[in-house]
Amino acid sequence: MYKEIRLSGTGGQGLILAGLILAEAAGVYDGYEVIQTQSYGPEARGGASRAEVIISDHVIDYPKVTSPDIVLVMSQQACDRYGRQVKPGGIVLVDDTNVGSIPALEEASVVTLPITDIARHDVGRQVVANVVALGALVGATCIVTPEAMEQAILARVPRGTEELNKKAFSVGLETGREARARHETP
Amino acid sequence: MYKEIRLSGTGGQGLILAGLILAEAAGVYDGYEVIQTQSYGPEARGGASRAEVIISDHVIDYPKVTSPDIVLVMSQQACDRYGRQVKPGGIVLVDDTNVGSIPALEEASVVTLPITDIARHDVGRQVVANVVALGALVGATCIVTPEAMEQAILARVPRGTEELNKKAFSVGLETGREARARHETP
Numbered sequence: 441m442y443k444e445i446r447l448s449g450t451g452g453q454g455l456i457l458a459g460l461i462l463a464e465a466a467g468v469y470d471g472y473e474v475i476q477t478q479s480y481g482p483e484a485r486g487g488a489s490r491a492e493v494i495i496s497d498h499v500i501d502y503p504k505v506t507s508p509d510i511v512l513v514m515s516q517q518a519c520d521r522y523g524r525q526v527k528p529g530g531i532v533l534v535d536d537t538n539v540g541s542i543p544a545l546e547e548a549s550v551v552t553l554p555i556t557d558i559a560r561h562d563v564g565r566q567v568v569a570n571v572v573a574l575g576a577l578v579g580a581t582c583i584v585t586p587e588a589m590e591q592a593i594l595a596r597v598p599r600g601t602e603e604l605n606k607k608a609f610s611v612g613l614e615t616g617r618e619a620r621a622r623h624e625t626p
Numbered sequence: 627m628y629k630e631i632r633l634s635g636t637g638g639q640g641l642i643l644a645g646l647i648l649a650e651a652a653g654v655y656d657g658y659e660v661i662q663t664q665s666y667g668p669e670a671r672g673g674a675s676r677a678e679v680i681i682s683d684h685v686i687d688y689p690k691v692t693s694p695d696i697v698l699v700m701s702q703q704a705c706d707r708y709g710r711q712v713k714p715g716g717i718v719l720v721d722d723t724n725v726g727s728i729p730a731l732e733e734a735s736v737v738t739l740p741i742t743d744i745a746r747h748d749v750g751r752q753v754v755a756n757v758v759a760l761g762a763l764v765g766a767t768c769i770v771t772p773e774a775m776e777q778a779i780l781a782r783v784p785r786g787t788e789e790l791n792k793k794a795f796s797v798g799l800e801t802g803r804e805a806r807a808r809h810e811t812p
Contacts, residue, residue, distance in 0.1 A: 460646070468666055474666040476664045
């Protein structure tokens with residue numbers, strides 16, 4: 441198993457923290473080898489945000505994401521930039537609350553979910569959109585176990601927000617699973 | 627300018643968060659190109675923790691720390707493993723609250739400071755030892771501006787802990803500056 445994941449959006453959406461949580465779910469709780477990277481450059485100062493995680497069952501030699509298997513895009517800018525950079529057979533998970541123009545891909549699946557709307561209305565706090573996204577990612581791709589992800593989330597979120605984040609994760613997970621089921625039964 | 631920094635210790639000392647804050651200080655607030663990496667493997671599950679940051683004024687091609695300029699060690703295990711892996715002319719910053727056996731280096735400086743004791747007694751909360759360490763790092767090495775570091779800290783710490791963390795940073799900064807002055811006036 442060797443998977444590259446890119447989480448992209450704008451600053452303030454909590455994607456750096458989401459990358460950290462995904463890495464810890466895979467590395468600390470599921471026992472994989474994991475490398476997690478953030479880059480800051482002119483791009484980051486322009487409001488874009490990107491976190492990358494590589495998950496493998498072998499030692500990872502080259503810590504750079506070259507052709508992601510899974511891409512999360514949570515802003516139009518991120519979608520325009522990263523939405524087409526996905527491995528054939530890969531998955532692009534699009535938060536269509538923030539992305540209006542969605543790429544048509546021939547060799548990869550596009551899963552659109554209203555992640556930010558779900559956070560706002562079903563969970564009640566927009567700030568947990570990143571955790572809804574992590575749930576959706578796990579539900580749609582099975583990249584880590586739900587148990588590992590929940591543990592990793594609870595270990596990183598601010599004290600006092602555990603219940604809110606558990607709810608965000610479980611709502612996201614369910615939505616992601618439903619989306620996968622729709623994809624698998626055409 | 628091209629600097630590699632490694633922060634090492636045990637899980638629970640907050641070094642992953644410290645790496646993230648250092649990266650954001652340099653990348654978002656000081657305007658450098660920055661790559662920040664965490665690795666999780668058998669090592670992490672054994673309680674060791676390591677975060678790496680590369681800061682440059684040019685685009686960074688290879689995102690892996692090969693020979694750090696600055697190493698922070700906050701546990702004996704981390705010191706044994708990483709304390710000697712430093713560039714000639716580099717600096718090893720040792721938290722001697724947790725490290726008893728300190729390497730003698732010929733080509734690099736070793737700065738020992740009781741970082742965890744400072745957090746516990748001068749700031750009043752051991753949990754901010756990571757922020758004291760960031761202050762000491764800035765004071766002893768000038769790797770980023772104090773202003774950028776303080777902004778990055780305040781942007782990442784839990785709401786309600788801003789004053790505590792400001793104090794931790796300023797006490798660490800002062801201690802690091804004093805240590806540098808002692809080194810420079812033999």
